[in-house]
Amino acid sequence: MKAQKVSGMGERWENYRVANSKFPKVRIRELTRQLELTNPQNGETIAEVGTGNGYLTFALACKVGKNGRIITYDYQKSNLDFVNNHNKNGLPITTIHQNIDYDFELSNESVDKVSSIATLHHYDDRSNETGTNGREKAIKEFYRILKKEGKLIIGDVAQGTPSQRHFDSIDNPIDCAPLGHPHDFLTERLARELCSKAGFRNVKFKIEKVPWEFESEKQAQQFLHTIHNAKCSPQESFEHAKKTLEWWKEGNKFYLGWELFYLMAEK
Ligand SMILES: C[S@@+](CC[C@H](N)C(=O)[O-])C[C@H]1O[C@@H](n2cnc3c(N)ncnc32)[C@H](O)[C@@H]1O
Numbered sequence: 283m284k285a286q287k288v289s290g291m292g293e294r295w296e297n298y299r300v301a302n303s304k305f306p307k308v309r310i311r312e313l314t315r316q317l318e319l320t321n322p323q324n325g326e327t328i329a330e331v332g333t334g335n336g337y338l339t340f341a342l343a344c345k346v347g348k349n350g351r352i353i354t355y356d357y358q359k360s361n362l363d364f365v366n367n368h369n370k371n372g373l374p375i376t377t378i379h380q381n382i383d384y385d386f387e388l389s390n391e392s393v394d395k396v397s398s399i400a401t402l403h404h405y406d407d408r409s410n411e412t413g414t415n416g417r418e419k420a421i422k423e424f425y426r427i428l429k430k431e432g433k434l435i436i437g438d439v440a441q442g443t444p445s446q447r448h449f450d451s452i453d454n455p456i457d458c459a460p461l462g463h464p465h466d467f468l469t470e471r472l473a474r475e476l477c478s479k480a481g482f483r484n485v486k487f488k489i490e491k492v493p494w495e496f497e498s499e500k501q502a503q504q505f506l507h508t509i510h511n512a513k514c515s516p517q518e519s520f521e522h523a524k525k526t527l528e529w530w531k532e533g534n535k536f537y538l539g540w541e542l543f544y545l546m547a548e549k
Pocket residue numbers: 295298302331332333334335336337338356357358361380382398399400401404405406
């Protein structure tokens with residue numbers, strides 16, 4: 283199935299890229315943890331799903347060297363174009379336009395690792411009642427393309443966390459245009475079940491605090507408003523976020539209480 287063109291989704295993902303490119307340090311803790319767990323090595327081939335602005339892509343590509351490769355998938359062609367246009371140093375990055383049947387066009391046992399951050403929940407859409415079909419298919423494909431003993435590393439929002447409550451609270455076209463945020467999230471039980479069903483072993487799952495970090499309240503307003511492509515004011519986006527996420531100051535920095543699960547599994 284090809285991704286359906288929905289009016290306004292181009293703008294949604296453009297603003298997602300703008301927020302991450304303009305404020306690259308905000309999500310540094312979630313990125314650092316994803317990198318630590320992925321532990322990219324010189325010469326490895328790593329498939330990444332959910333390119334965005336290349337937030338994880340470029341960091342991985344710097345580590346695998348010229349004998350390695352990052353193969354990154356996204357259903358939004360504009361994200362792939364953005365990464366190709368910004369790959370000025372010729373890092374080993376291949377971009378692939380993904381269909382939403384989640385057939386990853388790679389042969390069996392061809393990658394060392396699959397790494398993905400903040401993306402898996404997008405593979406199902408509760409407004410279309412897809413259940414866990416998209417995520418189940420993708421995880422089976424991750425297993426198929428991984429080499430024997432290859433590793434899967436997923437960082438994403440877990441059911442029952444403040445991050446989940448935040449996303450549910452912006453599931454409307456004002457706080458997150460154009461379609462809200464119609465996605466549900468995995469529990470540990472479900473994540474383990476989907477991995478075991480696909481054949482993975484040694485599944486580890488842990489919810490971790492990876493707060494978003496800001497220089498000022500104004501920066502938090504701008505970041506939240508832009509990353510969600512909100513149609514209210516930046517201040518309203520910020521006030522809204524504080525209803526579900528803890529907000530605090532430490533030293534001269536400000537924090538929003540973001541949490542992700544990190545899942546690791548082996549083929
Ligand atoms: C929240 S962003 C995360 C991007 C990047 N990994 C990051 O952490 O900044 C989710 C990504 O999934 C992609 N995406 C959204 N819906 C999708 C779908 N139905 N199928 C495949 N990819 C999708 C988006 O284009 C976007 O790049």
